[in-house]
Amino acid sequence: MSRRLRTAGLPAAALLLVGGVLGVQVAYGGGSFEPLHPGNPCTARPLPTDADGIDGLTERLVLLGVDRAACDLHVSREALTLDLADPGARTDAEVDALHRGLLAAVREMKADGSLPPASALVDDALDSLDLNAVVKAAIRAVPDGVVDAALKTDDVLTRTVDDLDLRELLANLDDPQELDAQLRRAVTDAIKDSLAARVRGLL
């Protein structure tokens, strides 16, 4: 073997090996093995459909509302969620944006027809409300058409969002019972207000 070949052979083999290994790594996605990048909150994304009833509706409403608030603030949905969950990082601007986002979500869901009629939520709502069994049975006996005529889901939700003290709600995230009680109060008040407004309208 000539001296020139011996001098060039090993570096050439090394270059070939390095190039080959790096080439295979890059071809199989090396360099892009990174954490998931948050999606753009301003574009529509599929909402979960695993839960139904009030739980499912609330989940979809909150996810859509957080997306709209994040879009409003020009941050990712995930960054806003982390800030809202941290009392030290949470700002008034974020809480106000969440309020606007939830209202926008109600409008959007009404527009695309994904809000269920009130009659579809009655059973679920009665299960969670602290009412006398006779009253519950009486309400259940009301025909769906009457319930839907008396209560509009979007109106109840808008009133609930407006009634909710979001700062208190976020402070209660670590206390499931208090969170539940606060939501129940807000929904009950919203239903009462909606019915009262309806009756006032009829009169």
Next chain:
Amino acid sequence: MLALTVTLVLADSAVVTLALPDILVHLDTSVGQVAWVLIAYNLVLGLASVPTALAVARAEPRMASAVGIAVFAASSAWCALAGSIGSLIAARCVEALGGAVALVGCLELLVAERGERRGVGAWVGAGVVGTAAGPVAGGLLTQAFSWQAIFVVQVPFAVLAVPAALAAPAVPPPAPDRHRPALRPNLTLALLSAALTAALFLLVLLLVDGWRRSPATAAVTVSVVPVAALAARPLARLLRAPAETEVAAGCLLVAGGLAALAIPPSSDLAWTVAPQALVGLGLGLTVDRLTSQAMHLRLPRPRHAGWTVGARHLGVVAGLAILTPVFTADLRDAQAPAQEAIVSLVLDAPLAPQDKIAVARALGDDLSRQQGRIPDLHHAFATADLSPDEHSAAAQLERRLDGQLERAATRAFRNSFLVGAGLALLALVTVVAPRRRVTP
């Protein structure tokens, strides 16, 4: 026994790498302090090697070696019994001092026993094996027994080496001080050692802390490096390239291997094999060649051996000093994207809303408890109050979240591996840079 002592002393440079997480927990210390178990040994060995070489040259090498090995053995036992991090670091410093004396003394005894060429060859070869095999041995012992076992197993070998040193042939009187230290090979050796720190130290950290593999799995995985290092010599003999070409090719291989470790396509261990093989081949082509070059026909031999040991271990310390801040800063920066990825997956998980809140609450508590470390999410899922029919979806979410953490950790290690590759390329520059012409 003398060559084995050299292997043990040089293996100790990185032998505790895989045991550091266990030491951290057992001695209830901080990440910053536990790193000194590694740094202290290399720093003392690096700084003490030349002065001890001067002392050994003046003393009787057989006696000096026996004393050095005995100190190494006793301080290894002290390391195993250390009940606090301060005590362990102090024991490691003494161990390095004993090791420095033993290293230089063993070189003289091996040369007296086997002749110049074979003696130096055995000393250099034992050092390469020790450097490459240290993390593997340490990981296996930690997994099989405990971190203390790393130090316990050294004691009988070192004790047996004491009579072997005393029984070695007499060493001729030291040669007068004739040659200056070989600057270029020692500088290349220091830069390569700094780069190899990235391969050995960072890779085991990535495997154990980032990808949550057991110390034994990590040890078996990183065994690719010593195996490839052993394969390098026959390959080099086959190609019969000049020594400097071998070193240049070796530097290139180490740089390429580290760059490939920076960009694995997934956390599958198989993706580390080829990059490690490149690093191992590079290690096998460079370290013994450079050590031999730095010592070739230079007298007194112990002093020049001391310079090579100093260059290697101060290179390791420099590597740790350069890479640790890069790595810790990147790990800190990785927290926000990792948290956002976790939030994204939890929000979109196929769980009931109340279970999502339960998981998020448990994760939040665990993440704030494990600040500054790559978190283990299993505890959060085990303690979250979930409905029984949601356990399978929760297990799937846990796997996906672990995957995100692996991605975040891999990303956090990327720059450090690339800095390591840069150090190897710098070593390559010192090899290919034109030499000053010596006028007759």
